[in-house]
Amino acid sequence: MTATLAHDNVASARRVSIPRGYRFELVKLVSQWRIRLLVLACWIVPALFVAAVSQQGTLPVDTLFGRWMHATGWAGPLVILGFAGTWALPLLTSVVAGDVFASEDRLGTWRHLLVAVRSPRRIFATKALASLTVILLLVAGLACSSAAGGVVAVGNQPLVGLDGHLLTPADAAGNVLLAWVCVLAPTLALAAIGLLGSVTLGRSPMGLLLPALVALAMQLAQMLPLPVAVRLALPSYAFIAWNGLFTSPAQLGPLLTGIVVSLVWAVTATALAYWLFLRRDFTNPSYDGSGRRAITTGLLPLVGLVAATVAVVAGATPSLGSGIEQDKVQRSVATAFAHLYRLQTEQLNRPDVTEAQLRTTATCTKGGGQVAGQGPGNDWRCVVSWHLPGVEAAGTAIYQLDVTADGRFMADGDGPKEVNGYFLVRTPIGDAPNPLWQFDGNVELLSTTLKGQLHAGNTP
Structure with missing residues (x-):
């Protein structure tokens, strides 16, 4: 019981x-x-x-x-x-x-x-x-x-x-x-x-x-x-x-x-x-x-x-490589430079320009052109070119790039000094950091694949 x-x-x-x-x-x-x-x-x-x-x-x-x-x-x-x-x-x-x-x-x-x-x-x-x-x-x-x-x-x-x-x-x-x-x-x-x-x-x-x-x-x-x-x-x-x-x-x-x-x-x-x-x-x-x-x-x-x-x-993702390729690096550098050039233009009170007017391009090589233009490394070098309205000659600037394995890069300006040679720029209200002296960027590792998939999905 x-x-x-x-x-x-x-x-x-x-x-x-x-x-x-x-x-x-x-x-x-x-x-x-x-x-x-x-x-x-x-x-x-x-x-x-x-x-x-x-x-x-x-x-x-x-x-x-x-x-x-x-x-x-x-x-x-x-x-x-x-x-x-x-x-x-x-x-x-x-x-x-x-x-x-x-x-x-x-x-x-x-x-x-x-x-x-x-x-x-x-x-x-x-x-x-x-x-x-x-x-x-x-x-x-x-x-x-x-x-x-x-x-x-x-x-x-x-x-x-x-x-x-x-x-x-x-x-x-x-x-x-x-x-x-x-x-x-x-x-x-x-x-x-x-x-x-x-x-x-x-x-x-x-x-x-x-x-x-x-x-x-x-x-x-x-x-x-x-x-x-x-x-x-x-x-x-x-x-x-x-x-x-x-x-x-x-x-x-x-x-x-x-x-x-x-x-x-x-x-x-x-x-x-x-x-x-x-x-x-x-x-x-x-x-x-x-x-x-x-x-x-x-x-x-x-x-x-x-x-x-x-x-x-x-x-x-068809790509089994590093995802860091020459054309991707060039597009990323050119895009970032164009945006930052407009920011510098605003700092210096110069006439405003658009990215379409600048027509910015970048030519990048790795290892001085002695190795394939792909993969991470601190031996990337880019020459950026742009055009200003009413100016016949194109402007150029040089950057040394350190690209990490995850696609992030830091671009360090290497001249001319009027563009990216100094840390500060003199503005009408005082000295300010030069946005073109050094800048960070990001290479999309899957950009080509995703664009291809989106294009295929949108094709009737």
Whole structure:
């Protein structure tokens, strides 16, 4: 009789609902001193950093949009975004998602949690949602803080895009917000890898470091001259592809591909973590993870995912090379120069000209013409030519280019001095940065493919 009543009481006990478990897990995370410190740092430090750098005489010109931090407040959050995609976001996902399950192993509280919640599925869901909430809070802090610091310190001014065209303050604000939203996809992929490592490796510190190590490996791979298909098949490319939002027209092909790949990684890694979590032994208080299971069920499926995404991207994009070709570099340099020449013309109060009137062209060679005009390298040289209305002779300017494997390039002016020979130009209201002295640009790795597909789709 007593056994029957006890069984009825257990059967009638209600499981903890997901909202209630989610609140409990969220409070547990936020109560940790390191999480509170991270939240405070993400909401304060970027604003102070952007405001301080924007007031200095020397700017981080080797960083994308760093040379414009004196001119507009919207350059600051993009500089922070470039840093965050490389270092901050992988480390944040490691601290939050990489430890959300391992902390229970260290404290030995799994049996108490199972008795209270009565459902491993709900435990996984609440912990994953709580860690996702904290990560989103940290990313929002980085974006809002850096934008506020830039706008307050410098002002709500227009932003020069990667192809030299000028974005209005409203367009700049919208693109900055969209760029931060786009990097949520690779951040979720790293967070899912953190969940997988935390579940698989138990109390081992490798679970905590896994997202950062994976991100570092992917960043190193992006620096290598890999084929376009391999580059786009890694979720880390979405940390770079937001650059395409700041060209006209926007280079959306690589960006959308990177986002889709990142979301596929996030779903796959989360599903693997969920499957492993439901099959682990909670009765062993000294559980330290299974190295063999980590390889067979955690690592090998992700390696297979890389192979599958490479195959899919390679099938969708005929080009298996670097994507950096001579004609693309020439078009990008000519377009950026034409836009920036008009900006310099406005600074000097000269008669306005249009891009059509300038008829700007660029002739670029690599390695002094001794090697094929393709691939990354710092040995690109371009001669830019343009025409002014009423002037018979064409103007020319020389640029030395450093083109990176991801398609970004920095053009360094090499004369004539009247055009790009000096850092500053003398304007009627004082000295101002010369937009033609150095400028950044972006070569769309998939531009030829996408244009061909669009043309084929529009053909009746």
